[in-house]
Amino acid sequence: MLVTSPVREASGMRQLVGEAGLLNWQAEFRDPALEALFKRSILAHHACQLRLALCLIAGLFLAFAAADYSVLGLGGDFFILLVARLATVAACLAVALAVWRRPGVAHRVLPVNLVSLLCLSVILMTILLRPIHTGIHVASLVVASMALYLFLPNRLPWMLAGNAYLLAGFLTVSLVGSSLPPMLVMTSLLLLLFVNLLGWLTILHLKRLKREQFALLLEERHINRRLKEEIRERKELEARLRYMACTDGLTGVANRRHVFELAGQELRRARRDGTPLSICMVDVDLFKRLNDLHGHAVGDMVLTSVAGCCRSVLRECDILGRYGGEEFVIVLPLADLATAAAVGERLRGCAAGSAAWRCRCWASRPS
Numbered sequence: 001m002l003v004t005s006p007v008r009e010a011s012g013m014r015q016l017v018g019e020a021g022l023l024n025w026q027a028e029f030r031d032p033a034l035e036a037l038f039k040r041s042i043l044a045h046h047a048c049q050l051r052l053a054l055c056l057i058a059g060l061f062l063a064f065a066a067a068d069y070s071v072l073g074l075g076g077d078f079f080i081l082l083v084a085r086l087a088t089v090a091a092c093l094a095v096a097l098a099v100w101r102r103p104g105v106a107h108r109v110l111p112v113n114l115v116s117l118l119c120l121s122v123i124l125m126t127i128l129l130r131p132i133h134t135g136i137h138v139a140s141l142v143v144a145s146m147a148l149y150l151f152l153p154n155r156l157p158w159m160l161a162g163n164a165y166l167l168a169g170f171l172t173v174s175l176v177g178s179s180l181p182p183m184l185v186m187t188s189l190l191l192l193l194f195v196n197l198l199g200w201l202t203i204l205h206l207k208r209l210k211r212e213q214f215a216l217l218l219e220e221r222h223i224n225r226r227l228k229e230e231i232r233e234r235k236e237l238e239a240r241l242r243y244m245a246c247t248d249g250l251t252g253v254a255n256r257r258h259v260f261e262l263a264g265q266e267l268r269r270a271r272r273d274g275t276p277l278s279i280c281m282v283d284v285d286l287f288k289r290l291n292d293l294h295g296h297a298v299g300d301m302v303l304t305s306v307a308g309c310c311r312s313v314l315r316e317c318d319i320l321g322r323y324g325g326e327e328f329v330i331v332l333p334l335a336d337l338a339t340a341a342a343v344g345e346r347l348r349g350c351a352a353g354s355a356a357w358r359c360r361c362w363a364s365r366p367s
């Protein structure tokens with residue numbers, strides 16, 4: 001039998017994940033069923049995280065309306081931006097509410113992507129309408145980029161698409177809509193590319209760690225289940241062995257060794273308590289002839305039947321065992337000689353009745 005230690009198996013799993021054998025380029029499990037299981041296991045946490053993020057983003061978008069006002073005053077551009085901001089806030093809160101009611105929405109592609117697209121578009125719109133605050137715009141793009149990586153960790157292709165949209169939008173808005181110096185645009189783009197690289201690597205690392213942990217957890221659960229199964233099987237085997245070691249295979253009563261053990265205990269108890277104890281020997285007469293005449297199979301049947309008779313006339317606390325061959329021993333705690341004689345008589349009657357019944361069955365058999 002091959003014995004593997006749980007620790008070795010767990011470290012084997014860790015190694016497997018470490019070699020990226022289980023993970024694809026998105027640091028997700030190659031096995032779709034395993035990936036789906038992992039996503040189900042983190043759904044509640046992910047939904048909570050997304051809800052918080054959406055509320056935070058809604059608050060930030062609303063707060064930055066004050067900055068719009070301070071730069072643009074109460075002009076047309078301000079109102080255009082305000083409407084865009086309010087629409088974004090409403091979308092964020094609507095999706096947060098939907099996620100709160102049904103956490104499964106957090107893993108749906110459309111709602112979260114639509115909100116992301118709206119947020120990114122409003123940021124780009126702000127750059128277009130307030131072109132003078134380049135530093136703030138670049139900072140807000142960096143924050144938006146990181147937010148995409150952090151809050152949408154399980155949709156890497158969409159995250160990349162969102163960031164590509166942000167970079168392309170920034171480039172277009174900077175070159176077409178505003179008069180930013182090309183050097184500044186280039187530097188900002190480089191910065192954003194670096195932020196993307198950083199975000200990408202960080203998220204890959206995080207995803208990998210989480211899945212590694214999950215794989216180990218699964219492996220540990222599997223090993224625990226197997227250990228429990230093994231313990232149960234061993235206990236069953238032990239019980240079977242104990243039964244076999246104490247029981248006579250033919251009649252099911254205690255075997256000679258076990259009946260001596262039990263009788264010894266009862267004898268000591270009777271001596272200690274000063275109570276009577278009787279021991280009866282049961283011997284089937286002419287058993288050898290019965291065997292010779294009818295065969296051992298019939299002899300076995302008779303022995304089983306005698307054991308059944310003994311059981312039927314004894315109390316729960318009495319001890320019955322097979323002494324050997326066609327001899328049985330009965331230990332009767334708290335029984336004096338008269339009681340033992342009565343039990344013996346009952347047993348003889350039962351055995352005679354049973355034998356007569358069997359003979360009748362035998363005689364009425366079709367030949």
Ligand SMILES: Nc1nc2c(ncn2[C@@H]2O[C@H](COP(=O)(O)OP(=O)(O)OP(=O)(O)O)[C@@H](O)[C@H]2O)c(=O)[nH]1
Nearest residue numbers: 283284285286287288289291296297299300325326
């Ligand atoms: N069928 C069967 N026979 C057994 C078993 N164990 C022992 N025997 C047989 O039981 C017989 C016992 O013979 P004896 O000790 O002479 O017993 P008996 O023929 O009843 O003689 P008495 O006790 O003097 O009347 C032997 O023939 C054994 O082979 C068993 O498990 N099954």
